[in-house]
Amino acid sequence: MPVWIKQSLRLFRHELKRGELTIICFAIILAVASVFSLSGFSAQIKSALINESSSFIASDRVLQSSRPVDTEFLNKAVQLQLDNAQVMLFSSMVFAGDEMQLASVKAISNGYPLRGELLINDRNSSAINAMHAPPVGSAWVHSSLLDKLAIKLGDSIELGATTFTVAGTINKEPDASFSVFTQGPRVFINLNDVEKTQIVQPGSRLTYRYLFAGSEQAIDEYEQWVKPQVNETQRWYDIKSQQTPLANALNRAEKYLSLASMLGIILAAVAVSVASRRYGQRHQPMVAVFKAMGANKSHIRKLYMLHWSSLSVFSIVIGLFLGFVLQSIGLMMMAGYLPQTSSASSLYPMLVAVSTGVICAFAFAIAPMKSLIATPVLTVIHGFSKLDSKKGIIANIPPFIAVFALLLIFSRDWMLSLALMAGGGVIIGILLLFGHLLVNAGRSAGSQAGQGFHLAMANLKRRGKQNNVQLVSFTIAIMLLLLMLVVRNDLIDEWQSQLPDNTPNQFLVNVNKSQVTEVEQFLSINQMQASDLYPIVRGRLTAINDEKLAKKASKEETDNSDQGRESIGRELNMTWHSELPKGNVVVSGHWFGAEDGLAQVSIESQIAERLNVKVGDELSFQIGSELIQLPVTSIREVDWQSMQPNFYMIFSDNVLADFPATYITSIHVPMDKKRAIQQFLAQYPTISVIDVEAMISQLRSVIGQVSLAIEFILVLVVIAGSLVLVAQVQASMEERERELAILRTLGASGRLLKSATVLEFVILGAIAGFLASVAMEIAVYVLQSKVFEMTPSLHLNYWLLGVVLGGAFVGGVGLLACWRLLNLSSLTLIRRTL
Amino acid sequence: MNTKPDLKAKNEPETILECRNVTKSVNTASNKTDEKSLTILKAIDMQVKSGESIAIIGASGSGKTTLLSLLAGLDLPSSGEIYLKGLALHQFDEEQRSKVRADHVGFIFQSFLLINSLTALENVMLPAELANDDNAKLKAMTMLEKVGLSDRVEHYPSQLSGGEQQRVAIARAFISNPDILFADEPTGNLDSKTGETITELLFQLNQQQGTTLVLVTHDTKLAVRCQKQLTMDAGEFIQPSGAALEQLTINSVKAG
Structure with missing residues (x-):
């Protein structure tokens, strides 16, 4: 064995035993352990949370389309061993004897839902987790439909050209819509029954959803393959791309967790940099003595490279072990709260942790190590000074590059890494x-x-x-x-x-004008918190400043030859209101003044941006058979995450007053008032409740x-x-x-x-x-x-x-x-x- | 290292170390553009014969330690020539001088300079290992025995007294059987009694191994044990070599 290896290992062994390397080892151990546990733990939590919340879309990913997609999409999924299920959504009238009701029908294939549970109450009224679609010829319906059609379980309903037996009521639908404007109560049927209903005709408004679930790797691979092929009539989404409070919370939590891990890396880097400077200083006398004894530079370089490497490897291994323990403790503590947490630990956090250790250990060691190896032999005579920091800026380049590389590897986000580094640099300078x-x-x-x-x-x-x-x-x-x-x-x-x-937990929709006062009275007597009652008039935006919008009666007719400005493509629920609704902020223009009796409209900011509408533009709407034109006087930001009725278009009072309208409000019904409101609403069968x-x-x-x-x-x-x-x-x-x-x-x-x-x-x-x-x-x-x-x-x-x-x-x-x-x-x- | 029979043959002493007109000055200016230099050594000439022992004495700041570091190849002169075993040290770079040190030179320092995290045995083994000596351990054991520390081989420097540390340093200096040994105030950090023991040991080993010895010291008792003494003052030798010879004879008689 070459002498330098012998000497290096001997030094390492003794120094370790004598506690002389404790601090530097400690720093690297800390770096590795904290990065490992932080990134491992946050990855586990992320996947547990996403697993859990994926039930909100009943799968990991959804491909939504207005037409059936090419079979190639499904073949590829099967090839990647992804679970898949299909859902078809449409609205249709449901009949039972003389009663009828508009329902939103969801035809599902076996396998639905891929994530979450679909709970059905059958005749015995116990909730069972439906593992299959309803049997052919059977339907599961929302309980409100039973009341509205005056039927009970086991009775028949007609849907299009077919009759279905109502076999159960829906207790919990994983991917129930967040929208309060869904049309009618839910009816589940088997996808294989759709054809028999003869409801699907050219021009029907249909939504096809293809659900996919599987291992993260397979899903990622599939996503890479699918994404470039998604056209504009299709949408590919996961739970986080939904515009929901949940998606928002998840996104922020994920960012927080990533941030925590990135900051963990920086902390680790700071620790290693302090420790490696000290390491250099402590070993100066040793290098000088070696040199005086005639050791050449290459001998010393090799000796210290090996010494530092042994130290790093030793610390990284302990760090990984400690990190694993910390992470396991964390997961154990969270086990009761986080469903579906898998046990620690995947390879990725380990990789990040090891590279943090290695990169930190080497990048931060370069400068002190260089000075150390260059220790003048004369110091044996003249004594030892602290390592000079004259080469300050140059010496700091490798560590900065290292930290940047780590942040980049970890976040895979150039901007965030650059911002953190630049911010850090400025802060250090000021400091x-x-x-x-x-x-x-x-x-x-x-x-x-x-x-x-x-x-x-x-x-x-x-x-x-x-x-x-x-x-x-x-x-x-x-x-x-x-x-x-x-x-x-x-x-x-x-x-x-x-x-x-007191978050509103019920929406009352379809309230007639004649019922408004009674509803208001009831709410105030019972001291229920409610939003204002908003009238709803349905209409279509037809032109902006005399420029006709592309005719898109429905999404199915999307045609690329349309040259007109993009339209909203569907009827809008519009309202009028004299006050700016809660949670809305005017970002441009002015809210309607009480004094100016002008016909005007306020538009929501996202849709304004999409349609390229500015304050002062004239919008034309078709409401029923009438056409009205009026200027935009304000653009509003709307908090879509509030449990309030929200609107794209709000008109000034005088415009829509003569159109037939129904009213909507959101209310918070405490547990003890549930009965009261049920009894009250029983008198008004036309009012729908969305719970x-x-x-x-x-x-x-x-x-x-x-x-x-x-x-x-x-x-x-x-x-x-x-x-x-x-x-x-x-x-x-x-x-x-x-x-x-x-x-x-x-x-x-x-x-x-x-x-x-x-x-x-x-x-x-x-x-x-x-x-x-x-x-x-x-x-x-x-x-x-x-x-x-x-x-x-x-x-x-x-x-x-x-x-x-x-x-x-x-x-x-x-x-x-x-x-x-x-x-x-x-x-x-x-x-x-x- | 083991193939130097001619050096050990004393009948025909050759010049092992030679200095010709060596000067050393350092720049004392606070910024580099100024040209203020301080001359530490002024035109030093000296010759050391193989097997000789020489003491360089003088007041603090007279330049003796600087001279020692030049002679041992730890530093380069500003001008002049230094030959060690015929090798032109003044022309050598750091790496070449390392090689010369490894092959021919041993050191003893005032502050011992043992490596704290190595045991006494491992400290002594160091130069032999650097010279790729396969018997480093055995030789180190023998050396430690010679300096009377065979029962302390596994001790770390911090567990040894000052005198014991210097004995380890002496063992380390002699293990590779150097042609020439440089000692910088070897008794400077020790009390007088321990200093005497160390002096005794140093000369005993020197004699046994026939090493050339150059030492820098304040300690007259140590100086008189050397065959030759050179006194430095303000960067030069102040006694003519003839007088030095005479002095040496007197001191030898005294010491004897």
Whole structure:
């Protein structure tokens, strides 16, 4: 075995045993463990949440089309071993004797739903999980249809040219529509029965849904294949691309989890960079002695490469193990809350963790290692100095590239990685400047204070450069912790405010004008919270500024030869209202003034953008047989996630008043009032009730799980961050060790040294806490406005937390480290530092 | 290392180390454009014969340690020539000088400079290993026995006293049987009694192995044990070599 290998391994073995590598190993272990557990855990949570919430679309992915798709789509899915099911949706009248009702029919194939449960109450009225489509010739219906058609289970209904036996009522439909404007109660039939009904005719309004589910890899592969082929009459979507509160919550949670892992990487990088600098310094004397003994550069280079590699591999392996344990603990704790969590752990997080370890270990080691190998042999005569940091900028290039590469590998998002890096760079620059100024300012203030304080300030000033580096790393650690805390609190607050306790859980639709007063009275007597009652008039947008819109009577007739502006393609539910509805914000123009009796319309911002409509444009609508034209005076942003009736078009009062309208409202019905409202509505059989209670509680439970997951991730980040801080204090403590030894020998009292050291750390921590708060505020602003699409807010109360916690934590750990040192005898202390 | 029979034959002492007109100056200017230089060594000439022992003495700051580092090839002179075993050190780069050190030179330092994370045995083995000596361990054991530390081989430097550490350093210096040994204040960090023991050991081993010894010291007791003493002041030798010879004779008598 070559000598360098022998010597390197021998050094490694001894140093490890003697605890001389503890801090550097600790840093790498920490890096790997935190990245592994964070990314592993968040990947697990993500997939569990998505699995769970995928039941909202009854599958992993859906291909929706207005026409049957090519069989090739299905063949490919089968080839990739994906489960698939088909659904066909249409509206049709359902007859039973003399009664009839418009129903929304869902014809399903066997296998539906691929995710979630379809619960059916049969004759025995127990809810069973339907594993198949209804038998041929049978239908499952929403219970309201039984009332409306005055039938019971076992009776027959007619749908088109066929008769179906009602075999059950629908208890829970996984992918029930969030829309309150669905047409009529749901009827499930077998897909094989559709043809017999003879309902499907050319021009019928049909929606075909092809559901797919399977392993993530297969789904991804399929998605790669499908996406380029999806045309404009088709839509390919997953749970997250839905415009629902749930999708939104999931998207944000996913971003939070990714962010947490990315910040974990940065924390890890900071830890490794601090530790590798120290490693370089500690080994300087050894290199000088080796050189004096005649070892050449290549010998030393090989020896240290192997030494550093052994150390990295050793730490990475332990880090993986620790990360695995942490992740398993996390998953175990979440097991009760997260359904379908698979056990730890997939390969990807391990890969990310190992590459974090390897990249950090090598990128951060390059500069200290180069200086170390270049240690002048003359230092055996003249003594050792700290590694110079003259090559500051150049030495920092590999670490910066490394961190960027890691962020990129992890996020696969150039913009986010660049933004984080650029932001980080700017923040570090500002930090260095501020830190310098603050420490300087503190010194002149300190000259009047007590001895300990004076010594502390003098030390801070003297170690300006090293302290600045420490300050940056303390600040980054504290900032990341504050950041995670603040974003988590804001996210959870917003979710909770989105679905408060009195979230409307029922919609009343089809209320006649003559019933409005009675409904209002009933609601006010029973003190039920309700939105305003909105009249609904159905109509079609036909022209914008005299430019006729493309004739798209229905989606089926989409024809690329249409040259006109894109239309909405369907009838709109339009309303009039004098006040701006809750949750709406005018983003352009003005809301109708009470005084101007002008006929005008307010349009929702997304549709305005799609149709390229600006304030001042004239819109033409066809309502019944009449054509009206009126100007757009405002564009509104609408919170589609609120459980309120929302509208694309709101007219001023005087325009639609003469058209026949039905009214809609959303109400919150507490449990104890359910009976009352049922009895009240029994008098008005034309009013339909849409109950969204089940949907809301399902939403709440998913959001509850997401919140919990985020909570746990926060705890992980806090642990990782605290460990980084401890490692840093420990590292900087060792820089002070020799000095403490000398001062101690010169007769400085333990109390003075302790108070000076602790004060130094408290001041450093507090400054770092303050700077971290400022940096956090900037980062949160960017994150909220750009990444989470939330309304940015100030968090001044966290500033105090930053300063106090920063000072207390860094000071506390400093005190502990100092205590240990000062309890050693002067002689031991001096020997240790030689 | 084992093939140097001619050197050990003392009947015909050859010049092992030679200095011709060696100077050393350093730039003391705070910025690089200034040209303020401080001359540490002024035109040093000296010759060391194989097997000789020489003490360089002088006040602090007289330039003796700087001279030692030039002679040992740790640093390069500003001008002049240095030949060690006929090799032109002043023309060699760092790597070539490493090779010279590995092949011919041993060191003893004032602050011992043992590697803290290696045991006494492993510290001693180091130079032999660097010279690819397969018997490094055995030789190290023998050396440690010679310096009286056979019961401390597995101890780390921090577990040894100063004197013991310096004994380990001496064992390390002699293990590769160097042609020339440089010692920088070998007793400087030790009390006088321990210093004497170390001095004794150093000369004993030197004699046994026939090594050439160049040492820098303040310690007159150590200096007089050398065959030749050179006194430095302000970067030059201040005694003519004839007087030095005379002094040497007196000291030898005293020491004897």
